[in-house]
Amino acid sequence: MPKFVLLDTRLFAPGADLSGASNKVELSSEIEDKDVTNYRSQGWKEVIGGLGSAEIAGEGQWEAGDPSKVDDASWSELGGTGPYTVCPTDSVVGALAYLVYGLRTDYKVGDAVGEVAPWSGTVKSSWPLVRGQIAHPPGIARAATGAGTALNLGTVPAGKRLYAALHVLSAAGTTPSITARIESDDSVGFGTPVTRAAFAAATAPGGQIARTDGLAITDTHYRVAWDITGTTPSFMFAVSLGIR
Template identity: 85%
Template structure:
């Protein structure tokens, strides 16, 4: 990806797509520096890495009246933790995505008379920030059981984990239910897929996040698969995958 202008940045906050209500999204991460300077440091300060943290801040135009809108979503999420995914440009399958499990730490609304009603908010990480890819796009409705596109994320070395975030953005039908899982294989054709993680069944908009056990995995290809049940069910959802 070369240089580009921010035109289509995406923000998914548990069960809401806040992209259309946002005009500024910032993502930051840092590792604490802990000093270890001693008499053998040759006159230079020495540091090692301590605790890591990440923060997502966003702002935009205020809307309310539906769970998918920023005011309803922000109030329901305030003080709680869940998955948050940021895509610098678009959210098609394979698009670059940063995601974490974080706590919605603050929410602000209001401005001077005559101004477009704004909002702003911050999420502080509870899990590592992961750099990955979109495994399922938000704008594609699913009405039956199926599988997504294979992504070549590479093998997982010992000590690292596969992370996955699920954002169920809408659910329709009578008693609709979706259970999503992450599968791996050693080839893009997925002739012998293995399930490496399963989300809880979802019947309404919301978000979930999971991670692997830290053991080495030789498979290089990963995809999302889902089982849907109910009467005339229909789901819109986004999934992000990554290794850290």
């Protein structure tokens, strides 16, 4: 990816797309350094990696009135944990994405008279920050059972995990329900798919995150698949996944 100007950054909170109400998103990650300097360190400070952490800080224009708006979503999430996905450019299938399971730690609103009403907030990680891709875009409504585009992420070595975040952004119809899962296969055709991670059935906007158990996966291709039930159901959702 060449150098670029931030024009269409995407921010998905558990069950809300905050992109249209955001004008600044900052993603940071660090590993704590622990001093292990001793007499055999050749006169140099010696450190090893300690605890890792990640943080998402966002701000933008305040809106309220339904669960998709930043005020409603922020109040419902404050003090709770959920999945968050940040895309530097866009959220099309295969786009670069960063996903994390984190705690919504703060929410701030208000400014001086005459100013556009702002908001700001912070999420701090409870799981590792994962660099991955978008497996399902937010702008396609799904009304029937199906599967998404295959992504070639490569194998998962022993000790690492496949992580996936599901953001259900809207649900319509009578008793609509969607149950999503992440499948893998050794080829793009998915002739023998294997379920690697499964999400609980969702009937309303919200977010879920899942990860594998740390065992090696020799398959190289991954996709999201879903079962939809109900009377005239329709769902808008986004899925991100990656290996760490």
